[in-house]
Amino acid sequence: MPFSNTVTFKDLTINRLWEALRSGEKSALEAIYKEYIKDLYSFGMSLHADEAIVKDAIQDVFIDLWNYRAKLCSDVVVKQYLFKSLSNRIQKELGKNARRSSLHWLTDQEPSVSSIEDELVQNQAETEITGKMYGALSQLPVRQKEVLQYLFFEKLSYEETANLLEINIRSTYTLAWKAINALKKAITVLGLIIFLF
CATH class of the missing domain: 1.10.10.10 (Winged helix-like DNA-binding domain superfamily/Winged helix DNA-binding domain)
Structure with missing residues (x-):
């Protein structure tokens, strides 16, 4: 659900890409990846210092996006959805490995x-x-x-x-x-x- 009433051109473009992804266009997934990979990496590293875990978690997020594209909600703020998905992935990995996370702020x-x-x-x-x-x-x-x-x-x-x-x-x-x-x-x-x- 969008949090802001201000919609930018970039928001419209991302929303179109999101709809294209939901329709099965792989190029839309690639475009979303390119748009947010740096932000996701920085965010992931702020939650956990293990670069391998963060990169694997990001990869898993995008694999899931593709695998479950038909079930994705249309009304989302894409960046926040990706952040939340990444956070869940990292926390799941930390729980699985029973390791304490560290922070690179x-x-x-x-x-x-x-x-x-x-x-x-x-x-x-x-x-x-x-x-x-x-x-x-x-x-x-x-x-x-x-x-x-x-x-x-x-x-x-x-x-x-x-x-x-x-x-x-x-x-x-x-x-x-x-x-x-x-x-x-x-x-x-x-x-x-x-x-x-």
């Missing part, structure tokens, strides 16, 4: 090193802070990571996020609050680290 940039002692100390502090924050993010349950991804990176509303997760808005607020609260605790610890340096 922080960059792996190395701090610049100079010969000045103050900069070395500052860089060491930043590296420790990045590590602590990464650790805090990676400890969040997948559902909380997903809420943060939808709300803050995909810029969806709480209503849209609730619809994607198939939960009520109150539960969405609760999940977001728990995730943010956990990160706030980590930031408090980071503040102490900064103070010590």
